[in-house]
Amino acid sequence: MxxxxxxxxxxxxxxxxxxxxxxxxxxxxxxxxxxxxxxxxxxxxxxxxxxxxxxxxxxxxxxxxxxxxxxxxxxxxxxxxxxxxxxxxxxxxxxxxxxxxxxxxxxxxxxxxxxxxxxxxxxxxxxxxxxxxxxxxxxxxxxxNTKGGWIGWKPFVVKEKIVESSEITSFHLYPADQGPLADFIPGQYLSVRLFIPELNLLQPRQYSISNAPNGSYYRISVKKETAANLNPDGLISNRLHDFVHVGDILEVTAPAGSFMLANNNDHPVVFISGGVGQTPLISMLEELIKSGSKKPVTWIHGCRDKNVHAFKETIEYWSGQKQAVKKHIFYDQVDQESAGETLYQGWVDLNVLGDELLKLDTEYYICGPGPFITKHYKELVAKGIRAEAIHFEEFGPQTLHLN
Ligand SMILES: Cc1cc2nc3c(=O)[nH]c(=O)nc-3n(C[C@H](O)[C@H](O)[C@H](O)COP(=O)(O)OP(=O)(O)OC[C@H]3O[C@@H](n4cnc5c(N)ncnc54)[C@H](O)[C@@H]3O)c2cc1C
Ligand code: HEM
The missing domain is CATH 1.10.490.10 (Globins)
Structure with a gap:
């Protein structure tokens, strides 16, 4: 030039x-x-x-x-x-x-x-x-050059379909050719594509892998996006929930994405998620637990109520006596049945959790809707946390430019 x-x-x-x-x-x-x-x-x-x-x-x-x-x-x-x-x-x-x-x-x-x-x-x-x-x-x-790796679209068999909450369902995807499964870095996502007859088009969507690498299958956990106001039902998530069954084949691209743990240190980790935004963070958390990491971990999650709360038991298990995971759960609506548990009413609010979370060497991982990420990012920066220590993933085209 x-x-x-x-x-x-x-x-x-x-x-x-x-x-x-x-x-x-x-x-x-x-x-x-x-x-x-x-x-x-x-x-x-x-x-x-x-x-x-x-x-x-x-x-x-x-x-x-x-x-x-x-x-x-x-x-x-x-x-x-x-x-x-x-x-x-x-x-x-x-x-x-x-x-x-x-x-x-x-x-x-x-x-x-x-x-x-x-x-x-x-x-x-x-x-x-x-x-x-x-x-x-x-x-x-x-x-x-990765074992089991591939480029383009590859068929995978859905071997399990598991309801995680009233609106989130997981799919366990195994390579249809029964070959080795490519490893991935927790936090990465796959693209899945379906043919939509009404549009006469293939349509791709990304889904974060919600388990840690296990050599056998990828788990994706999909929220059914139902129509709201004038917006129609989500095209792919509804089809996955309603029409994709155990034994069906899905076309998938290899794991990609740069949202991942900063693993070169023993710094404390704080995961902050809203709704289905917990999927890449669950993968990271499972990896930390499986690898016997000594990092102190805090799990902060918010959702509307107990019916939509996915992976509740998994997190409870991991935060049990033996594991060093502290959990703080927020529901918009706390009903009488759930009231006995350690729950906060309202949207995720880091202020109610005190300054213990705000250590200079802590790494923060945020995933949820755009305004959720922006709010927590800005609050953390206002409290003196370094921008480089705050990592986030958007479930759509990257339009947030926070750091
Ligand atoms: C990196 C990444 C990771 C992701 N991980 C996950 C995950 O783990 N789990 C998960 O559930 N999702 C995840 N997503 C989101 C996922 O890719 C899809 O965006 C989501 O499933 C919705 O797709 P859909 O086809 O069902 O809805 P779409 O058809 O894409 O619609 C999306 C929204 O737009 C609205 N809309 C559609 N058409 C119109 C219109 N004409 N006018 C106005 N509004 C309209 C719909 O009502 C809906 O609310 C991830 C996205 C990215 C980028
Ligand atoms: C210099 C050229 C290009 C620039 C600057 C560019 C930029 C971008 C950006 C900023 C995004 C959003 C990334 C994200 O959400 O994570 C994106 C996504 C995308 N780009 Fe490109 N791009 C270029 C070329 C192309 C080409 C050649 C193609 C192929 C036809 C392409 C197809 C796509 C698709 C399919 C997406 C995902 C969009 C969606 O599904 O909503 N881009 N690109």
Whole structure:
């Protein structure tokens, strides 16, 4: 890239800030008209709520802002790359995306998009595409070089389906070819895809693996997303609950994701989850227990009431006399039957737990809805916790930029 082109890219940052989502919205609409086959790899529900458009716009903006030194973007490139490899994105896809992105810049900016601007963006996009697909190539290579590892979609048999609460059900997935199971790092997720006849489309979704590696099967635990207000029933979670049975085959990609324990120390660990957000944290907790870790562990979980409280007995067992897991459970509604237990009424509130949780060397892992993560992250930072000690996972396109 020439110095002039870098200056042009930097000069378009304000326009991107103003029009980023408009541009990416236009881009997706255009791409799906011209390349409708790509609807099979995108989560089409995410297209309805602007989250994917926002994630892409923020990534492009961050790139434009750091055009002089794209190396600073590597953590973000890794996060996006993990999602891309989990969806089997290949270098040839980058050519299609690049074409629609550049044409969209022209169509959205109109006359303001001079040939120089479009040329500069084409060079810049190709540079970013090279960085990203190069990194993704490394991630794919790691997968094929792992025992039992694979790339693309592989059939797994559902050998057990277990009801964990009124709205969360677990599926135990075994490789259909009876070959070895690739290990994973607790906190990672899989993508699962189903064919949706009404849409004539395949639709993928990510699910965190909710058990520790055991060499036999992956467990995913899925919340049934039921219709609320004007929103329809969740497409895949309802099908998994209602139509996928023991003995059925699911297509799955290899474990991916960068949400994981900082394992290079004996620092205390605090897990903070809301609802089904506990799944990656349960995997981490099981791993700590199985490995005989000496880290002091605190489990903080909130959900609506006891009917939706999944893995209650597992956590009770682990927090029993012999294990060093302290638990604090919050219910929005505490009924009379549950009132005798050690429960807090209301939303998860770290303040009621006192300063004992707030040690400088503690590592915090948060998973739940976006506002849940934001609230606890901000409270912890306000209490003097280092941002690097707070780790979180969003169950959707990465749109929170907290640290
Ligand atoms: C890394 C990661 C890990 C995850 N781990 C888990 C996990 O362990 N367990 C789990 O249960 N989930 C997990 N998820 C979430 C999961 O991937 C799905 O998003 C979830 O199951 C909902 O998918 P769905 O197809 O049922 O719903 P979707 O059809 O995708 O709908 C999602 C929501 O959008 C609403 N919606 C859909 N269409 C529209 C529309 N046209 N207008 C307005 N609103 C609409 C729906 O009502 C619903 O509430 C994870 C996600 C990620 C990214
Ligand atoms: C420079 C180019 C690209 C950038 C900057 C980019 C950026 C992003 C970002 C920020 C996310 C959200 C990540 C997350 O939620 O964790 C994402 C997800 C995704 N990207 Fe890309 N991407 C690029 C290229 C591509 C290409 C070439 C494809 C393939 C057609 C693709 C397909 C997807 C899909 C399918 C998702 C998941 C979205 C969903 O299911 O909602 N991306 N990308």
């Amino acid at each position: 020439t110095a002039d082109q870098k200056n042009i890219i930097k000069s378009t940052v304000p326009v991107l800030k103003e029009n980023g989502v408009l541009l990416t919205d236009h881009f997706y609409k255009r791409m799906f008209v011209h390349n409708p086959e790509l609807k099979n790899i995108f989560n089409m529900s995410n297209q309805q709520n602007s989250r994917q458009q926002t994630a892409l716009a923020m990534a492009i903006l961050a790139y434009a802002e750091n055009i002089e030194n794209p190396a600073v973007l590597m953590p973000a490139v890794n996060g996006i790359g993990q999602k891309h490899v989990s969806l089997d994105i290949r270098p040839e896809h980058y050519i299609i995306v690049g074409k629609h992105l550049i044409v969209s810049i022209g169509e959205v900016l109109g006359e303001a998009a001079t040939p120089e601007i479009l040329d500069a963006w084409e060079v810049a996009y190709n540079q970013l595409a090279q960085i990203m697909s190069g990194h993704e190539h490394k991630l794919y290579s790691e997968k094929v």
